[in-house]
Amino acid sequence: MTVLLTGFEPFDGQPVNASWAAVTEVGRCWSGPEALVTAQLPVSFTRAPERLRALIVEHRPTLVVAVGEAGGRGRVSIERVGINVQDARIPDEDGAQPVDVPVLPGAPTAYFSSLPIKAALLAVQDVGVPVEVSNTAGTYVCNTIAFALAHELATTGARGGFVHVPRLPEQMPTGQPSLSAELSGRALTAVIESALAHPVDVPMAAGAEH
C-alpha cells in the first residue's frame, strides 16, 4: 500500500511554503508499514494537476493527501469540498490569473473529500494540534488540486483529500496566526493514520466552526 503526500512549492514571493515543510516532517518521521511517497507541486493552475495526475499514474497510491498553506488561518484545515472553479486574486507562478473559469469544463460542480474528515478531525485533536473542518479551500491553486484530485480518484478505488496548514511562524509578523512545521507534520500524520484506520467516516462530532 502506498500513500502519496504532496505539498506545494513557494509562491507569491514567499521564500518557503509551509505545506512542504510539514510534508517533509511527515517523511522524516514516517515508519510505515505503508510506503510513503512525498512530492512537491508547482503553484500553477495547469502544471499542478498535470504533476498530480502523473504521480498517481506512477505510484498507484491507495490514499492521497494533498497539502497547501493558508495564510491567515491558525488551524490545520481539513477541507470538505473542492469546487469546479478557478478565480485567482493573484497570478500563479506561471503568470496565469484565471477568473471565473472551470477547473474541468463539463465535470461536476464539486466533489466532497473522500477522507474521513470527522475521524481525521478527532485524530488531530487527539495529538494536540489546533484543527477544524473547512468548507472552502478557496478558488486558487489549492482548490484546483482539491477538485482535480477528487475527480481523478472518482474513477479509481483510491481515497484522498486536501488539507490546508497555517503558515510557519517565520513567515508571519508577530501576533499573526501560524503553526510550526513540527505541529503541522504531526497533524498530517494523524490525518493519514485515521484515513488508513477508517475506511468510512465516524458518524459523530460536529466540525469545529469558528
Ligand code: PCA
Ligand atoms: N496555497 C495556495 C496555493 C499553494 C498554497 O500552498 C492556495 O491556498 O490556493
